Amino acid sequence: MEKVLKTLRKWWEVFVLFHHGTFIDKRMAVVRKEAFDINDNLMLLLFGDFLGIPNPVSYYMLELLPYVADDLETWERRIQNRKFIIAEKAAQYDFD
């Protein structure tokens, strides 16, 4: 009996841990997504002129390039996609 209880408790702990884990993971994924979105928007403020959006400080933003160079290409693609999705939605509603 002792032994059975012990095993049960062990399983229960594992179960709790597991669920706790997925719960945290899910919540963290949401937080991470929000962080990424804020960052993508920040990149737009930093390097908008690469996409044709005028930027009053673009010269000074060059010194940030070494730290974001690796992500620049994927970021541009994400933003282009976003533009595409917005354009598609707009077309649906006959916005223009």
Place this chain on the structure above:
Amino acid sequence: MTSTEVKVHMKRFTFFGGKGGTGKTSCAAAYSLFLASKGVKTLVVSTDPAHSLADAFDKPIGFQTAQLGDRLWGIEIDAEVEARKYMKAVQDKMLDLVSAAIVDEIKRQIEIAYMSPGAEEAAIFDKFIELMESVGETYDAIVFDTAPTGHTLRLLTLPEILGAWIEHLIEKRKKAMDLMKLAARYDKPLAERIENDPIIKTLSARRDKFSLARRILTDPQESIFHFVLNAEKLPILETARAVELLGRHGIAVGGIVVNKVIPPEAGSFLEKRRLSQEQYLREIRTRFASMKIVELPLLDDDIQGMEQLGLLSPLMEDLGG
């Protein structure tokens, strides 16, 4: 004024501004010569992309400091040279951190920023701050020969405007980083990397440079701005407006230099002009009553070299040390 008096009263940074052709360069040159003659180690700096400092001294000056006399040096800021230095530093840093292929790929983006409308101004501004930081060691004072008013007002108000913008960027990045930190709570190395975020560090360094410039420019003990104008109708109104604008940005205006005043001995041919100048001079004295007013005579020739500068420089004493 004795040397000691000059050293006590002079500001470390003196600007000469005004419309093109009024005599900013001549005044900056004459004033720097005045300071040097009183024992002040002086650097005269041209921030006007259309440099003419070398003409005023009749000596070659370039983007590197050149000695012009005893305790007197000059430099003409070259936006292109400065921008190229900056780009080189960015590219070197980039090669340290990312692959050459990536560097190659974003060359186009670098070109875009390099050609952007604010780039020339930003490059001049960086050198401007660098030179300001050198005062106290190599030089005792800097005299700035500035570009025509609009350009200079933008240059001087740049740190205020861009400082606010950069602050906004820092806040955004911090918010993203805080969220990342939350998400990386169980990942120590990642959390540490976020703590030392180079983007926040770089933006903060930039912001600090701007606020330093702003602090110096708006400190009346450190910086003073003098307007140069000729005794004519329109310049009086324009100067009044510019003085007001600088005041609103917290930059102190100390004096008005009325240049090219026709001397009575000029003769009958210029007499009518001289009389109308007298009327405008009266108007200037009333309108700018709270400021020091210095009148410089129209010389019989252009100002080119120490001989003519030597005629004007003692008159600059009235601007105060």
